[in-house]
Amino acid sequence: MTTPLTPQATQRTLLRGGYVHTPGSNSTGPHPTALCVEDGHVVWTGDDDASTHFADGADRVIELDGRLVTPAFVDSHAHLAQTGFAAAGVDLTTPATLHEALDAIAAHARATTDAVVVGHGWDDTTWPEQRPFTREELDRATGGRPAYLARVDEHSAVVSTAFLDVCPDVVHADGYDVTGRVERDAHHVARDGLARLLTPSAREDAILRALRLAAAQGIGMVHELGAPHICPPEDLLVAQSLSRTGALPEVVAYWGELASDGAVQTARELGAVGLAGDLCMDGSLGSWTSALRAPYADHPHDPAHAGHLYVEAEQVTDHVLACTEAGLQAGFHVIGDRAVDAVVAGFEAAATKIGDLAVVRGRHRLEHVEMVAPEHMATLGRLGVTASQQPVFDALWGGGSDMYAQRLGAERAAGMNAFASLNRAGVALAFGSDSPVTPFGPWAAVRAAAWHRTPSERVTVRAAFNAHTRGGWRAAARDEGGVIDLGTPASIAVWDVPGDLVVQTPDARVAAWSTDPRAGVPHLPDLHPDQDLPTCVLTMVHGQVAYEREGAL
Secondary structure (H helix, E strand, O other), rough: OOOOOOOOOOOOOEEEEEEEEEOOOOOOOOOOEEEEOOOOEEEEEEEEHHHHHHOOOOEEEEEEOEEEEEEEEEEEEHHHHHHHHHHHHEEEOOOOOOOHHHHHHHHHHHHOOOOEEEEEEEOOOHHOOOOOOHHHHHHHHHOOOOOEEEEEOOOEEOOHHHHHHHHHHHHHHOOOOOOEEEEEEHHHHHHHEEEEHHHHHHHHHHHHHHHHHOOOOEEEEEEEEEEOOOOHHHHHHHHHHHHHHOOOEEEEEEOOOOHHHHHHHHHHHHOHHHOOOOOOOOOOOOOOOOOOOOOOOOOOOOOOOOOOOOOOHHHHHHHHHHHHHOOOEEEEEEHHHHHHHHHHHHHHHHHHHHHHHHHHOOOEEEEEEEOHHHHHHHHHOHHHHHEEEOOHHHHHHHHOOOHHHHHHHHHHOOOOOOOHHHHHOOOOOOOOOEEEEOOHHHHHHHHHHHOOOHHHOOHHHHHHHHHHOHHHHHOOOOOOOOOOOOOEEOEEEEEOOOOOOEEOOOOOHEEEEEOHHOOOOOEEOOOOOOOOOOOEEEEEOOOEEEEEEEOOO
């Protein structure tokens, strides 16, 4: 387990004149307006009048002017180097057509002298051409330079001819297509080649850039999901080293490799809390690589194509047993229903061998868990498995006509990302972005969960907020944070809120009591889709400023 950060020097900061989001059962009373932070912890919450006792000796007094103070968010699934490279590369999330994307790539190639033209975010399902650009089109756009352009889901990419010239092994791997599109093993080989072409200093710069982006969104902790097919192991060490300054979000590291003596040793050397995360049971729906029970509805070449299962149930069992014995969290990336079948069967077999309680104590986790049957939800709840999910996936790809419906048909698509059903089954939820798949933006994720495009899968704003704060701490087997209360880590965020502070719930049966002041339910921003989202003014990580908007305080 990673060691919590310790501030470099004892400091006292008093914040007053705002609305401090504390648990409704807080022993100091609900809805304080001020708090004091000292030595990296919350040492007091209360009202403005009493705050005068803490002003003397404070290194800094912050007048909040009515702003909201919350626990800092936790992003429970991110890829820092890829996020940093995507932020500095060509942004392919905005072009509306394939040709606009090629124009953006060409403009970026002319403006940069980087060793590789890197970009992220193309989504052929939103383009009228309904296809990605080809290697030949990419060659023309980049002037014949090495180029790697990742699809929005990061499970496939298109590479240029010059890239293949310096990384020739790509063409011999499963998943390579002569159009330059790479998936599965070919994509992993391409990523390895990209890592060799980018210098260690460039990777460190990218990780630092990503951590600063996270801090600016009120995020105080990031779970870095590394794996051999995603990044060099050194990236995890760099990320943790940067975060230990205390002036950046805390990094909790995971290494996605099947358990063995060597893998356990690697995890410990990397400071990883688990052999978990992007240890892939399958791929992604957008790239047609998630493992399904029934075929994809729209595969362009093979109507019987049902994706790829990378790990069998027996391997899951062995992995869970080995991780539990080693005191490491086990976990898998799992999206398609056939992949969920296998991973749940593996957990069940492990529990049969060592008992349910031993599995529960392992604090294991699954990433995405997008197509899960009700009987599997019950098993995951019984075994204490956390579902690390990304609500903005539903906002982008849910509904009756977007990517999920295209790939699966409307009936299967309606059951995706079943937040409410998982919650009712007793499965702990932890929310994140999978950045750069979706950008750091926790309030957007909370809103997406509360306004799920399948109404029956909506959760309250408060439940979604808790999944993105305290849920992230618990997903890392850390129970001490994610709330503002006496003695908790002082990882907090201050927000400008454009609308009102309210209690929102899609369930009218509990709305009347929840909104009654006697209930003591803490208020949160109005996140109705017509409202602008809050903006971050200040992020503190264990009492130290990780982000402050210039001139705001």
